[in-house]
Amino acid sequence: MTTMELLGSDLSPANVILGLVVITILVVKIRERMWNPSSLPVYNDRKWYEFGYGKATGRYLVDPEGLIRSGLEKGDAFYLCTEAHFRLILSPKYADVIGGDNRFDLGKFISEVGIFDYDEKTGATGDFHEGIPGFEPLANIALESKILQNTVKTKLSRQTPKLVEPLSTETAMALISNWGEQTDPHEVNMRDTMSRIIAQMVSRGFLGEDDLCRNPTWLQLLYDFLEDSFIAAHILRRWPLFMRNIASRFLPSCQKVRSELQDVIEYLKPLIDKPDSPDTEMTAISWVKDMSKGSAYDFTTLQLTLALASLDTSNDLLTKAMCDLSEHPNLVKDIRKEIIEIVGKEGLSKSSLQKLYLLDSAMKESQRLRPLGYSNMERVAKERVVLPDGLIIPKGTAIMISACHMMDSSIWPDGDRYDGYRFANLRNASKNALTSSYQLTSTSADHMGFGHGKQACPGRHYAVVFGKILLCHIILKYDFNEGRTKLRGHNILPHADIKINIRRRNEEISL
Numbered sequence: 351m352t353t354m355e356l357l358g359s360d361l362s363p364a365n366v367i368l369g370l371v372v373i374t375i376l377v378v379k380i381r382e383r384m385w386n387p388s389s390l391p392v393y394n395d396r397k398w399y400e401f402g403y404g405k406a407t408g409r410y411l412v413d414p415e416g417l418i419r420s421g422l423e424k425g426d427a428f429y430l431c432t433e434a435h436f437r438l439i440l441s442p443k444y445a446d447v448i449g450g451d452n453r454f455d456l457g458k459f460i461s462e463v464g465i466f467d468y469d470e471k472t473g474a475t476g477d478f479h480e481g482i483p484g485f486e487p488l489a490n491i492a493l494e495s496k497i498l499q500n501t502v503k504t505k506l507s508r509q510t511p512k513l514v515e516p517l518s519t520e521t522a523m524a525l526i527s528n529w530g531e532q533t534d535p536h537e538v539n540m541r542d543t544m545s546r547i548i549a550q551m552v553s554r555g556f557l558g559e560d561d562l563c564r565n566p567t568w569l570q571l572l573y574d575f576l577e578d579s580f581i582a583a584h585i586l587r588r589w590p591l592f593m594r595n596i597a598s599r600f601l602p603s604c605q606k607v608r609s610e611l612q613d614v615i616e617y618l619k620p621l622i623d624k625p626d627s628p629d630t631e632m633t634a635i636s637w638v639k640d641m642s643k644g645s646a647y648d649f650t651t652l653q654l655t656l657a658l659a660s661l662d663t664s665n666d667l668l669t670k671a672m673c674d675l676s677e678h679p680n681l682v683k684d685i686r687k688e689i690i691e692i693v694g695k696e697g698l699s700k701s702s703l704q705k706l707y708l709l710d711s712a713m714k715e716s717q718r719l720r721p722l723g724y725s726n727m728e729r730v731a732k733e734r735v736v737l738p739d740g741l742i743i744p745k746g747t748a749i750m751i752s753a754c755h756m757m758d759s760s761i762w763p764d765g766d767r768y769d770g771y772r773f774a775n776l777r778n779a780s781k782n783a784l785t786s787s788y789q790l791t792s793t794s795a796d797h798m799g800f801g802h803g804k805q806a807c808p809g810r811h812y813a814v815v816f817g818k819i820l821l822c823h824i825i826l827k828y829d830f831n832e833g834r835t836k837l838r839g840h841n842i843l844p845h846a847d848i849k850i851n852i853r854r855r856n857e858e859i860s861l
């Protein structure tokens with residue numbers, strides 16, 4: 351057979367097709383080997399007849415817990431198509447090692463810095479749309495300089511004791527305007543009123559004693575802006591990465607966020623421009639300016655980032671805590687007794703709030719049963735990492751640790767049931783109750799309500815003081831009972847229309 355004949359038969363249509371199939375399989379296998387070198391299972395992938403990942407994302411949104419739990423039944427690590435493409439889901443046995451390793455970064459997860467081009471499998475997707483106008487407050491969390499994290503760790507933590515009194519005064523005012531002083535039982539919408547009360551407290555804590563924190567239009571704007579930012583970010587995530595900047599110009603949700611941001615800037619501008627004085631020293635504007643050490647930052651959007659990190663998260667925890675408390679009247683009585691005893695004797699201060707073990711325990715238990723999500727500790731691997739057990743995590747992989755174990759009996763006895771006394775009992779039985787690892791601010795692989803490890807929430811000490819101030823006021827000043835406080839069964843988010851029955855009572859001690 352001549353060479354020509356050989357070539358001719360090699361290039362027959364059947365051989366060309368076979369060759370293409372072999373090459374495609376090879377390319378797919380090589381790519382798979384790159385993003386999944388440990389050959390981990392991949393769950394909730396798109397089915398062969400599905401175009402794109404819309405259906406897989408939908409399946410995740412319907413049952414995130416079920417998909418994570420079913421993956422964990424088969425192994426400690428797997429890829430899962432989630433709300434925002436593929437994530438490497440790890441069991442909590444990895445929480446300590448991931449949390450302690452600087453090669454895994456939360457900021458990169460939030461912003462995706464472009465260490466990888468968009469990749470369907472690793473899910474490096476630009477979660478908070480860094481560089482897209484309107485999303486600056488979301489993207490600030492991921493600033494390389496960590497100015498926000500450092501401000502919270504140093505300035506906010508140092509100022510927290512001084513903020514107790516102003517926050518308490520603001521809480522009293524916010525409760526009167528939102529819950530009233532009626533002694534007859536009446537129903538209030540919990541999520542709406544709690545979000546307004548918390549927005550007022552957050553504004554007071556960060557912006558100082560300015561009329562702004564009591565301006566209802568500002569409070570509504572702040573709340574809407576933050577809520578709409580998350581919605582717009584979510585909608586924009588459905589677009590391929592390379593089209594997002596353009597799409598954001600036309601999408602109504604993104605246009606709304608840009609216009610709200612302009613309004614917010616108008617409100618904040620006079621505060622940002624205020625010359626330094628002892629008054630301004632107690633504001634986050636001054637803390638951030640100090641931490642910037644002269645470098646150029648957008649101080650307005652940084653204020654919003656602080657509000658963003660605090661508002662929804664605090665609202666979530668405190669609304670859930672109120673839902674649980676309203677179903678446990680005896681626990682409320684015991685907490686009230688504790689407040690009267692300790693705060694009555696010592697006054698309201700950071701140190702007296704720290705001694706409210708039962709209140710702390712009830713809040714920690716609400717966070718245990720209904721944390722922010724079914725997974726936590728979101729990180730991106732900044733480089734290729736080989737974990738001590740040999741698991742290879744390629745550079746750019748987006749990982750999350752399952753939080754499902756917090757909510758069941760695998761760690762906590764009778765863990766499916768709310769027991770507000772659980773952590774107080776554990777704390778009282780421990781050697782040093784004051785600093786016990788069962789307090790709300792402590793994080794561990796078993797309770798990651800505030801995340802865990804080096805990048806655990808730096809604002810948690812302030813958040814706990816803040817939350818306890820509000821709950822002390824509520825528990826002393828109001829009777830409340832089950833309205834329609836049942837939280838939605840599957841989803842961890844509280845219902846938008848949760849109602850609670852309240853009536854003003856005579857408080858035993860004044861705050």
Ligand code: HEM
Pocket residue numbers: 456457491498499502506656659660663664667722726727728798799800801802803804805806807808809810812813
């Ligand atoms: C109840 C209220 C809060 C909850 C439940 C909460 C929860 C969380 C969680 C789960 C994380 C991720 C931690 C991890 O992945 O290990 C986080 C990070 C963060 N939180 Fe909070 N948080 C709250 C309040 C606050 C407040 C009041 C601030 C500050 C004003 C704040 C600032 C931050 C910052 C800056 C980060 C990013 C940390 C980093 O990048 O290293 N948080 N928070």
